[in-house]
Amino acid sequence: MNIETSRQLYEQAGRLLPGGVSSPVRAFRAVGGQPLFIARGEGPYLEDVDGNRYIDYVLSWGPLILGHAHPAVVAALEEAIRRGTSYGAPSPLELELARRIQGFMPGLEMLRFVNSGTEATMSALRLARAFTRRDKIIKFEGCYHGHADLLLVQAGSGVATLGLPDSPGVPQATTQDTLVARFNDLESVISLFSQFPDQVAAVIVEPVAGNMGVAPPAEDFLPGLRDLTARHGALLIFDEVMTGFRVHPGGAQALYGIQPDLTTLGKVIGGGLPVGAYGGRAEVMHMVAPSGPVYQAGTLSGNPLAMTAGIATLDELQSADVWPGLIAAAEWLESGMADAAADAGIAIQQNRVGTMFSTFFAQEPVRDWPSASRSDTARFGRFFNAMLENGVYLAPSQFEAGFLSTAHTPAILDQTVAAARQAFGKAMG
Ligand SMILES: *Cc1c(COP(=O)(O)O)cnc(C)c1O
Numbered sequence: 144m145n146i147e148t149s150r151q152l153y154e155q156a157g158r159l160l161p162g163g164v165s166s167p168v169r170a171f172r173a174v175g176g177q178p179l180f181i182a183r184g185e186g187p188y189l190e191d192v193d194g195n196r197y198i199d200y201v202l203s204w205g206p207l208i209l210g211h212a213h214p215a216v217v218a219a220l221e222e223a224i225r226r227g228t229s230y231g232a233p234s235p236l237e238l239e240l241a242r243r244i245q246g247f248m249p250g251l252e253m254l255r256f257v258n259s260g261t262e263a264t265m266s267a268l269r270l271a272r273a274f275t276r277r278d279k280i281i282k283f284e285g286c287y288h289g290h291a292d293l294l295l296v297q298a299g300s301g302v303a304t305l306g307l308p309d310s311p312g313v314p315q316a317t318t319q320d321t322l323v324a325r326f327n328d329l330e331s332v333i334s335l336f337s338q339f340p341d342q343v344a345a346v347i348v349e350p351v352a353g354n355m356g357v358a359p360p361a362e363d364f365l366p367g368l369r370d371l372t373a374r375h376g377a378l379l380i381f382d383e384v385m386t387g388f389r390v391h392p393g394g395a396q397a398l399y400g401i402q403p404d405l406t407t408l409g410k411v412i413g414g415g416l417p418v419g420a421y422g423g424r425a426e427v428m429h430m431v432a433p434s435g436p437v438y439q440a441g442t443l444s445g446n447p448l449a450m451t452a453g454i455a456t457l458d459e460l461q462s463a464d465v466w467p468g469l470i471a472a473a474e475w476l477e478s479g480m481a482d483a484a485a486d487a488g489i490a491i492q493q494n495r496v497g498t499m500f501s502t503f504f505a506q507e508p509v510r511d512w513p514s515a516s517r518s519d520t521a522r523f524g525r526f527f528n529a530m531l532e533n534g535v536y537l538a539p540s541q542f543e544a545g546f547l548s549t550a551h552t553p554a555i556l557d558q559t560v561a562a563a564r565q566a567f568g569k570a571m572g
Contacts, residue, residue: 144532148192152180173540174524176531184211186550189536197536198555200545204538205353205385205410208469208498209459210550216414219455220448229446236450243457244412244420247393250402254422255431256445260384260409261289263419264347266431266439267405268293271345271378273437274427279339281346281377283326285512287354288347288382288407292317326352326511327360329367336375345405346372347380350395353544354385355515356501357494365401372404378427384409384419385544388457390497392466398497414452417443465549469498472556473547476500479560487567489522498547502526504570515542522570529566535559 156163164170164178171178179191187210189199199211209216237256245251257263268280268291280293288294295309296318308318322339324331326348336343346368352358372379381403383394388411391398396406405423412418422428430437443449459465477495480502484491492503503509504519504526523541530537535558537545 144195145193146177146179146191146195149180150177152192153177168538168540168543171539173520174527176528178539179536186210186212187548187552187555195534197531197534198551198559199536200547200559201536201538201543202546202548203415205389205499205544205546206413206415208388208411208546208548209414209456210548211415213456213459213550215459216452216455219451223448223451226447228448229443231442234445234447234450236447236454237445240412240450240453240457243454243461244408244422247388247457247460248396248406250396250424251406251422252425253428254408254420255428255439256450257419257421257439257441258417258443258446258449259289259419260382260407261291261419262441263384263407263409263421264288264294264380264382265291267380267407267421268345268347269439270421270427270430270437271380271405274430275344275376275378277342277344277377278320279322279342280320280344281322281324281332281335283324283348283352285326285355285358285515286347286349286352286382288349289384293321294347296321296323325513326355326358327364328511329364329371332368332371336371336377341376343375343377345378345380347382349385350381350383350399350401350403351386351390351496351499352511353499354542355512356503356509356518356542357496357499357544358510358515359494359496360395360399361510365395365399369401369403378404380405380407382407385499386496387411388460389499389546392460395496411456412453413449414454414456416446416449416452418446418449418453459549469547469549472551472553473498473500475553476547476551476556476559479556480563483560483564484567486564487571489567489571491567499544500547501541501544503541518542522572525572526566526570529569530562533562533566535562535566 182192292313387394387408407421409419432438492505504522509515
């Protein structure tokens with residue numbers, strides 16, 4: 144595989160952009176090797192600057208549920224761009240996208256558009272703190288909610304520890320009200336509620352964990368969180384930035400039948416352009432400025448191009464056969480990968496919910512961060528690189544989700560499984 148142009152660009156980029164990238168995990172550091180510079184995306188494929196083509200299971204980290212450059216999205220954008228790129232004033236497009244989102248997720252009685260998932264979670268927590276007049280929040284070990292200061296806390300060890308910052312530059316004062324519980328462990332949440340009575344504003348959770356690799360919720364976990372938050376006067380926030388339109392068209396809240404107070408969205412609702420949103424109970428959302436006193440603003444929020452790409456994407460998803468097709472593809476890939484691993488005699492845990500999946504090189508089921516972190520990351524690195532050699536582009540870390548799109552046809556999936564058969568052998572080392 145010739146990646147000479149990527150090599151040269153990476154070297155130049157390293158002098159201009161920290162680590163040569165605009166977001167850390169793109170740098171391939173967890174798997175060895177160097178990032179590929181991409182020239183174009185089309186359907187299920189990414190093409191790098193040296194002309195190599197890969198079947199893409201990253202899909203811009205989730206948003207591209209219709210694949211790259213879907214004709215409907217491209218056509219809508221081409222038309223929209225002639226009407227201007229940003230208005231800084233309301234446009235009907237915001238209403239159109241909001242109504243579509245609400246059609247899929249009726250619990251979002253009102254919502255506010257922002258520009259990223261990070262902004263959505265940060266703003267939702269500000270709102271929850273204002274609404275409850277409490278300061279503490281509970282998050283879960285291994286869950287990622289963007290890079291806002293108060294959320295850059297993971298808890299190293301221990302079931303429920305006080306949050307200490309994960310990054311230099313985050314003052315301890317910013318995270319002292321961030322409490323960390325263990326995913327899929329209600330006892331750890333109960334213990335925090337009793338340690339800090341009447342102080343918890345919100346519990347924020349990825350209802351299906353996707354940022355430790357995919358880990359589904361245990362059966363009692365989300366109902367338990369709903370019950371605990373209601374009982375203690377705290378808000379329940381589902382961070383569905385990844386799971387929204389990915390685990391079910393109505394998100395995890397529809398899949399598991401649990402109504403959170405607030406929901407954060409991003410990724411798919413922008414159809415590949417920068418969009419986030421937060422929304423939920425009207426009485427809570429009415430507190431957002433200028434309706435209420437909680438300040439939150441954005442120069443480019445509700446951007447007409449971003450709204451347009453989101454509308455076109457959700458309209459495609461609305462067609463009756465699209466979702467069953469995605470699930471059939473996901474099941475096909477899941478069983479193909481499992482068979483390929485079994486034939487190679489390699490132990491994997493293939494986790495999947497809807498169109499999100501992870502192949503963990505682990506002996507035991509992965510259900511939380513401790514079990515995910517016992518994966519053999521060296522083995523994953525060899526697998527990743529062998530897949531890349533075979534023309535399949537996976538997320539360059541064991542602890543990331545893979546994604547499917549409507550462009551991943553049966554032939555593409557078969558090609559992927561064939562690549563995996565060989566790569567599993569190489570992963571054994
Ligand atoms: C990606 C992600 C975010 C952050 O979204 P950005 O658009 O990258 O800021 C937040 N929460 C979850 C669950 C995510 O997967």
